[in-house]
Amino acid sequence: MLTWLDANLVSILNGLAIGSLLFILAVGLSLVFGMMDVLNLAHGALFLAGAYLGHLFVGQQAGWASFAGALGVAAVIGALAGGGLSVMTEPLAHRSHLDQALLTLGVALVVAELLSIAFGNDVQSVAAPPGLDGSTVVLGSTYPVYRLVLIGIGALLAVAVHVVIERTRLGLLVRAAVADREMVSALGVDERRVKAAVFGIGSALAMVAGVLGGPIYGARPGLDSTVLILALVVVVIGGLGSVRGALIGALVIGQVESLGRVLLADLASFVLFGALALVLVLRPQGLFGARAQART
Amino acid sequence: MSLRVRELVAGYRRGTVLHGVDLDVGPGQAVALLGRNGAGKSTLVMTVMGLLRARSGSVRVDGHELAGARPHRMARAGCAVVPQGRRLWAPLTVGEHLELAARQGRRRGGSWTVERIVEALPRLGERRRQAAGRLSGGEQQMLAIARALLTNPRLVLLDEPSEGLAPAVAEQVAEVVTSMLADGVAVLLVEQDLYLAFSVADQVAVMQRGRIVHRASTPEFRRDPGTAHRLLGVS
Numbered sequence: 450m451l452t453w454l455d456a457n458l459v460s461i462l463n464g465l466a467i468g469s470l471l472f473i474l475a476v477g478l479s480l481v482f483g484m485m486d487v488l489n490l491a492h493g494a495l496f497l498a499g500a501y502l503g504h505l506f507v508g509q510q511a512g513w514a515s516f517a518g519a520l521g522v523a524a525v526i527g528a529l530a531g532g533g534l535s536v537m538t539e540p541l542a543h544r545s546h547l548d549q550a551l552l553t554l555g556v557a558l559v560v561a562e563l564l565s566i567a568f569g570n571d572v573q574s575v576a577a578p579p580g581l582d583g584s585t586v587v588l589g590s591t592y593p594v595y596r597l598v599l600i601g602i603g604a605l606l607a608v609a610v611h612v613v614i615e616r617t618r619l620g621l622l623v624r625a626a627v628a629d630r631e632m633v634s635a636l637g638v639d640e641r642r643v644k645a646a647v648f649g650i651g652s653a654l655a656m657v658a659g660v661l662g663g664p665i666y667g668a669r670p671g672l673d674s675t676v677l678i679l680a681l682v683v684v685v686i687g688g689l690g691s692v693r694g695a696l697i698g699a700l701v702i703g704q705v706e707s708l709g710r711v712l713l714a715d716l717a718s719f720v721l722f723g724a725l726a727l728v729l730v731l732r733p734q735g736l737f738g739a740r741a742q743a744r745t
Numbered sequence: 746m747s748l749r750v751r752e753l754v755a756g757y758r759r760g761t762v763l764h765g766v767d768l769d770v771g772p773g774q775a776v777a778l779l780g781r782n783g784a785g786k787s788t789l790v791m792t793v794m795g796l797l798r799a800r801s802g803s804v805r806v807d808g809h810e811l812a813g814a815r816p817h818r819m820a821r822a823g824c825a826v827v828p829q830g831r832r833l834w835a836p837l838t839v840g841e842h843l844e845l846a847a848r849q850g851r852r853r854g855g856s857w858t859v860e861r862i863v864e865a866l867p868r869l870g871e872r873r874r875q876a877a878g879r880l881s882g883g884e885q886q887m888l889a890i891a892r893a894l895l896t897n898p899r900l901v902l903l904d905e906p907s908e909g910l911a912p913a914v915a916e917q918v919a920e921v922v923t924s925m926l927a928d929g930v931a932v933l934l935v936e937q938d939l940y941l942a943f944s945v946a947d948q949v950a951v952m953q954r955g956r957i958v959h960r961a962s963t964p965e966f967r968r969d970p971g972t973a974h975r976l977l978g979v980s
């Protein structure tokens with residue numbers, strides 16, 4: 450057992466780092482879909498925009514100021530973009546999921562195309578802040594410091610989101626809206642505002658995740674759809690509208706993507722969707738589906 | 746508060762359900778809305794509350810035209826709904842339901858507070874930490890009514906509050922509705938249980954295929970069992 454752990458420690462840590470990033474990305478996607486029935490396919494494009502933003506600010510020689518600046522600007526732009534998407538999908542609120550998803554897909558394609566025009570097709574790297582760019586020894590294996598920090602940030606954000614959702618007034622509103630948003634509006638709450646707020650926070654987190662992921666994945670065309678698919682799988686596995694589900698789903702998919710690929714190297718490309726299919730067969734509503742039933 | 750509905754047309758993608766509904770609920774009045782299954786009673790309730798889009802017609806609250814207004818505006822105008830099937834937020838606790846509703850009620854001001862609700866419905870106080878989805882049917886109905894009352898409404902739309910409840914529990918629901926009326930709140934009560942409806946309402950309106958086909962005072966309606974039988978298929 451110990452030798453197994455030793456041999457796979459790096460993969461497990463990598464899985465945790467991927468899981469951290471996926472949680473930050475997926476929690477917004479899950480809440481917006483669980484609450485407002487809007488599947489935001491532009492979520493991956495926001496992540497990529499965040500990654501390029503990190504590249505612009507930080508580039509090759511990173512400083513703490515530029516990295517923090519990138520995070521701050523990503524949060525602001527992300528929140529504004531989320532508010533914009535919320536307004537854009539409003540006229541389609543009484544149409545099918547597909548109509549709204551197609552609109553956000555259109556936005557995603559436009560954004561991705563603009564980014565590739567602006568930054569080209571090469572991989573743009575983003576350096577980790579000074580002091581975090583080296584390696585350290587964890588239980589006998591060398592491991593990049595930045596990834597450990599990312600695991601810590603993911604854990605902190607998970608706690609923060611949990612506290613907001615479970616303990617604050619906004620969180621109560623969000624949980625009620627996930628369960629039945631019409632009944633929230635019938636109390637006198639303008640649901641468009643709640644939607645814009647959650648959309649904004651979710652999109653800000655997606656762009657922040659892009660900046661944070663920069664030092665690991667860099668920024669390149671196609672990254673948007675890769676992370677979008679991973680985030681969608683997390684949401685489906687975790688269950689719509691559930692923060693806990695997004696966390697567990699992200700941790701599972703992180704390990705599937707890292708450890709799973711190492712242990713089942715021959716099946717690497719099937720592991721992700723195998724895990725998805727398994728959950729869908731056993732628990733179609735996801736592990737922690739927060740919605741009692743589908744709305745008509 | 747008064748509600749005045751005229752020529753209201755609404756429905757679902759599959760087709761029109763309300764074909765021009767006219768209905769009045771005066772200040773402090775209780776009107777029972779009767780009708781067979783599928784007549785369109787719930788559709789009317791949801792359309793008045795703005796949860797379903799009116800295609801045409803007029804919904805006036807105290808003279809203000811609100812047809813097509815979104816639900817939060819109806820709520821702010823003083824309407825509240827206790828929908829069919831209750832539609833509680835199943836994973837949320839009783840206390841959270843009360844808190845969320847009271848937060849909206851405080852803005853508007855009025856006499857209903859969480860303390861008063863818990864005094865009137867002590868069972869809810871005992872179950873404060875329990876998830877709404879785990880309550881009994883009667884407790885769920887009380888919570889749905891409490892949620893509506895805490896917004897301090899002047900008009901409550903109640904859709905089949907006794908559905909699925911034991912007679913003794915339905916009796917309690919009737920008592921709560923009566924105390925609401927004593928408070929001066931107007932009520933539109935959709936009900937299949939005629940005795941409950943008669944015990945609460947001053948006026949009866951009967952709906953058939955998306956139209957109001959009969960109106961009478963409750964005593965008048967009770968003296969005329971032939972009409973009740975013809976319109977509702979009961980004696």
Ligand SMILES: Nc1ncnc2c1ncn2[C@@H]1O[C@H](COP(=O)(O)OP(=O)(O)OP(=O)(O)O)[C@@H](O)[C@H]1O
Nearest residue numbers: 745757759762780781782783784785786787788789
């Ligand atoms: N969500 C919906 N989508 C499509 N059609 C619906 C929907 N809800 C109700 N209907 C249809 O509209 C018509 C009226 O239904 P409604 O629920 O208003 O009747 P009701 O008078 O409330 O009946 P009940 O006494 O059974 O509650 C019915 O034919 C019903 O099938």
Ligand SMILES: [Mg+2]
Nearest residue numbers: 786787788829
């Ligand atoms: Mg009904």
